[in-house]
Amino acid sequence: MSIYFWGLLISLAVYLLVGNYAGRKVKGIDDYYVAGRRAPTLLIVGTLVASFLSTNAFLAETGFAYDGYAFLMLALVAVNTSGYVIGALFFGRFVRRSRSLTIPEFFARRFDSRAMQVLAGSTTIIGLTAYLLAVTQGGSILISDVVGIPYPAALILVWLGYMVFTLYSGSRGVVLTDTIMFLLFTLVSLIALPYLFGENGSWHSTLEALATYEAKPGIVAWHGLTGEGAYWQSGSDALIWALILGVSWSLVLAVSPWQTSRYLMARNEHVVVRSACISGLVLAVLYVILMFGGAAINLTNPDIAPSERVMVWAGMNMMPTLLGTLLISGIMAAALSSCSTFLSLIGFSVSHDIMQTSNKDERKSLRTSRLIMFAAATISLLLAYFQPPAVMWITYFAGTLFASSWGPVALLCIWNRGITTPAALIGMLAGFIINIVAKLLDQNGVVSLPVYLDPFILGFVANLACLLIISRMTQPRAAALAYFDVLHRTPEEEFDPARLRQTLIWPVVVMVSGLAIAAGLITWYAIPYANAIGRDFHLLSGESLLSLGYGLSVFCVGLLAYWQVKHVYSRRHQPRNSPRHAEKASQ
Template sequence: MDIFTLTIAISIIIFVAIGSFAGRNIKHLDDYFVAGRRAPTLLIVGTLVASVFSSTIFLGEAGFTYSGQMGPYLLMPAVACTGYIYGALLFGRYLRRSRAPTVADFFGRRFNSHRVQQISGLTIIVALGGYLLVVTQGAALLLSDLTNLSFTQSLLIAWVSYTLFTMYSGSQGVILTDTLMFLLFAVATVFFISFIVTDLGGIAAAIENLSGLESKPGIASWHGVVGPGTEWPTPMDYLIWTLILDIAWSVVYAVSPWQSSRHLMAKNEHVVIRASVYAALAVIVLQLMIYGAGGLINLTNPQIEPAESAMIWAAKNMVPEFLGALLLAGIMAAALSSASTFLSLIGFSASNDMVRHKEASEALSLRFTRGVMLAIGVIVLVASFYFPANIFWLMLFIGTVFTSSWGPVALMSVWSKTITESAAFWGMATGFVFNVVPAGLQAFGFIDLPSYLDPVLIGSVVSLCTIIIISRLGKVSRKEALYRMRLHRTPAQEVDLKAVKTTLLAPAILILYGCAMPFIMSHFYVLPYQTGSGELLADGSINWLTGEALLSFSWALVYIPLGLITAKVIINSYSPSAKIKNSYTQTAVKH
């Protein structure tokens, strides 16, 4: 057994053992569904990051930047990650306040409707079932590529690895193993990229050399490789596509079940906000390193096929064996962490949201939920043998389903006084259908949509219009209105000056980050890029009128205001003065 196989095997055994051990403490449904609602900041950060990182980013997205899109993936200011922060402020903290066991259950309570709970649960089962299929196949592809195991054998090992402890320990095991897996792939990524950059002569030298790469001209530019043979005829087509996708994914990070459900496990609302800010920063930093690594691999070998195996090739050929083994173990951990999250959410929805069951005890409810989770897992396993693996594009399609089906309803459930039960139901349904159907027709070649008519945009617009029209034709019930009003009452225990001071550290770091990034980007990316591409001004200074230079400053425009808004919301919501304001609100509601 080589060092790659041995390292992955040891890490899997450790994760399964720890996850299974956590299941020994499961005594109540709250323990199984939401980890007892007592998770601290570190565990919420760990599960937020680990549940979004999987084989898709290390294989699919790194392969995408390797193929030609490194520049825009590094230069553009991670708009998608803003969803973590505004999602926590506008939705996540209210979701936790509801104390629902699942996000779909929250929608059912908010609109006093089991069919709304069912339609949201159905989208979880269908969309996350597809996502679980993708990450399971990704883990199997990695195992089969590294060992002498066949794809079938690798698929069985990957499936058993996450199914056993997820079925037994539920959220309690998932959140613990997620955090351990997050720490593993984060540390592995840092050491991996540090070695590669050093070996290539430093960041500046590597970017300068990449800007003149003849086999993939434009890979380091602000728009990447575009034109004949790509999905984007012009740089403007790419810009429109990536902006729509980034905004869509920001909504995914804000309200999707595998992200927002983590808030239900948090110890309090301060943990929700802190963890969301720190998770956003962690995701951004790790993405920059992984995307950068994907592009830089071209300086050693620009001919890797398929592109999705670029990181695997680099782990075997560009770094010492132990470091490569550590990275591959981290990639496997990322795949298993996402798989365990998706399986748990699908199982919870199938058992709690789709049917009304009346078991005589919590023990019987737990047994029923575990049985349903096992059945779902078996279905995914069988499907994995028949569906072709296309990690990157399937990930983009499946993930953004929640933007159109959940985005408008989720945010309006907290902030709209006029959205009705029927509007919520049909808004979710039409958002799902008008995203999936155009995307499917496009995937099979029946239609060819321009960049500005992305299926996620079509679904979101149709969903929003449906909600507005149906809400005007109906009336909000008193029970719905009262539930929403109660959501806006800040719990007395959350109003704590000491906690506020600790929570304010998060937006302060966010503001500092926004201030630092323009200088980092201009010095370590724009200057060497323009040196290599010959775009420097005659006096040797940076040409600030290029796309690369302008994008380097956009980080400040995004993250400084976001940090200031976050700080203002924290102070207004949780400082002692907010307690007085909240008491007036509660009195008004009673009368």
């Protein structure tokens, strides 16, 4: 067996040992579902980033960069990473405040509706089963390539790895292993980048070689490959696609169950905001590394097929053996961490949101949850076996389901007191169904949707229209209005001045980093690219605007976080008619 195999085996053993340790700490439902609600910032950052990246980033999107769309992906990422901070500020901190066990339970409380919990739970199960399918396939492709065993055998190994661990340890184990894996693949990605430059030896020389690369002209242009044989005929079509998907995925990061459920584990609301700031910044830096690295591999081997195997090939052929082993183990870690997150949430939704097995007999509830999770894992294994691998496109399809079905409902239920239960039910269902139907009709050639009529947009607009129109025709329930008011009462302990000072550090770090990223991309991307293709540099070129936009998007979310944190958690910014102000005045 190769050293890469042993690296995977050792990492899996560590994963199971941590799961065993965490599983022994599980004493009840709160421990199993939300890790006892005591997770600090590092653990929340680890599980947010690890559950988001998975094999889609390290295999599928890196392969997309290799195919010719490295910097186009950055246009998408510039928009979607804002979802972390926007979601934490305008949805996530309220979810944490609710002290629910699952996000569907939060919707049930907000709208005083058991039907709302069942619907949100059902969409969670369907969407995350598709996402779990994609990540399982990605991990299986990795093991099949590295170990040299048939894909079905690799599929079973991956399935056993995440299934056994997740059943025993629940969310407590998931958050610990996610953080270990996050630290591993982040560190390895940073160290591995120079080796992906191959014989060119440096960032500048590699960029110049890619800028004039005749086999894939435009591979590092802001729009990527366009024209005959490319995904898009023009740069404008490519940009519209990136921006639409960026907005969609910003909503995914803001409200999706596998991201916002992490906030239920947070120690306090300040941890929610800090972890969101750090996670968005980490993703912004990591994607620059991954996308440029994926494109650079073309200069060493332009014939890797399918392109999803690019990073695995690079780890085994372009790096020192130990580093390559760590890289491949890190990719596998990202796959397993995401699988465990998705499987746990599927199991939680079936047992808690659909069947409502949680009761006073916590031991029985835990046993039932684990049995349901095993059944869900078995179904995902069968689907992954019969569905041909398509990691990136299945992931994008699954993610946008939540953007169109949950996005409007999640944000408006916090910020619009008049949204009614019938409106939320019909809106969520309409967004979900229209997205799926439009995607199926488009993929099967029944209709041909232009890029600006993405199924996400159709589902989102239908959802929003239902919310606004039906809310005008119906009345909110008294219990729902009362719960809305409760959600908007900031807990007294969150006004701790020491916590506030610590939290404000991170938006400042994000703002400074955003300016540094913009300056760095101008210096190391836009200017060298213009020189390489024999064009004068100017700030209005596509590459310059992408560089500035990427960094400034990071700066803007940092500024938003700073303003909101001071406004919400500083006593002197409280309105005069707030409950806290009235209490102080009476004293």
